[in-house]
Amino acid sequence: MTGCVTHGWWSLSSFVPNRLETAVARANRKSFALTTSCLSDRAVTIAASDNNYGSKQVISVTPRVYDYLLTNVREPPVLRELREETATMHGSQMQVSPDQAQLLAMLVQILGAKRCIEVGVYTGYSSLAVALVLPDLGILVACERDKHSLEVAKRYYDRAGVSHKVDARHGLAADTLTSMLENGEGCSYDFAFVDAEKRMYQEYFELLLKLVRTGGVIVIDNVLWHGKVADPLVDDKKTESIRSFNRALMDDERVSISMVSVGDGMTICRKR
Structure with a gap:
């Protein structure tokens, strides 16, 4: 090569x-x-x-x-099956990698999280990885606007025996998160993962910061955006949006942050 x-x-x-x-x-x-x-x-x-x-x-x-x-990622068979099915679908590049999902699951376990949120489910690889490690009474609110993709995810939640842990919400994530706040769920979640519309990252983050408790964790995917954020010759709207979001996080004293290069780059934020 x-x-x-x-x-x-x-x-x-x-x-x-x-x-x-x-x-x-x-x-x-x-x-x-x-x-x-x-x-x-x-x-x-x-x-x-x-x-x-x-x-x-x-x-x-x-x-x-x-x-x-x-080869050194512990991938449960049900996750491998979902990954292989997703690979045949349109937009399969949106699925997180096995090493990303393993890291997310470990963060949930280290945190002892019981209540989680995912913004952008696609076919459910990352949400299934999280649901598998949640305690039996845990809950993951999974927000996805594409009905077909969500149906695939729900099928695998059933196959893995974790459907009782997943509250799948079809619709715009911003509307779902706003509704959760209006229902009095502020500061009641331990963990959130964002992998959705890039130009909405700042809005998602502000809503999640109200939903996640102090000491809770918010993980944002694609913060390196295929390397485009580091190339001054690239100035499309999505890239500029992610650059702006990254700059804002650097100056945001409400959270501690760590940017890691797993997959397409993820920023891990701990609410202070």
């Missing part, structure tokens, strides 16, 4: 053909340079030459390394 997908740096996720610089390197050429040797599917490193970064070398996740990573 002549390129690699770079996920291994905390804020970088972009395609690097041959010896071309990454989008981050182009954007910051004056401050530091990144070098790469993605000439095959072998694992390579990317190094920041600026001494302020300690010449830190981080791994570039080539297809071979990513395949290895996936």
Whole structure:
């Protein structure tokens, strides 16, 4: 193979053909340079030459390394079946990766979460991963506007025996979240995951911040947006929206944050 997908740096996720610089390197050429040797599917490193970064070398996740990573993900059979069915559907790229779902499930377990929200379900891979680790009396409010996708998700909730833990809501997520607040559910949820319309991220976040308790966690997907956020030549509305959202989170003292490069980038926010 002549390129690699770079996920291994905390804020970088972009395609690097041959010896071309990454989008981050182009954007910051004056401050530091990144070098790469993605000439095959072998694992390579990317190094920041600026001494302020300690010449830190981080791994570039080539297809071979990513395949290895996936062999070390504990994926329940029902999740694998859902992933394989979704792969045959239109829009299958919207499904989270197995390593993302594993991280979400672990966060729920570490948090001891009992009440969760998901904004953007698609066919249910991430919500099913969360529901599987929720206690029997736990609840996940799953918001999805596409009825067909939600029906697939509900079929797998049934197959996995977790339907009693999932409150599937068909409709616009903003309306559902607003209704939950009006019903007096503010500050009563432990965990939320957002993977929906990118231009709505700030609105979703503000609503979820009212629904999630202090010490609770909100995870936002696609914050690196295929590396586009790091490329100054990209200025479409979705990319600009995510950039703006990322900047706002950096300055938001209501939460502690950690941006990680799992999948297409996720920001984990803990409500203070």
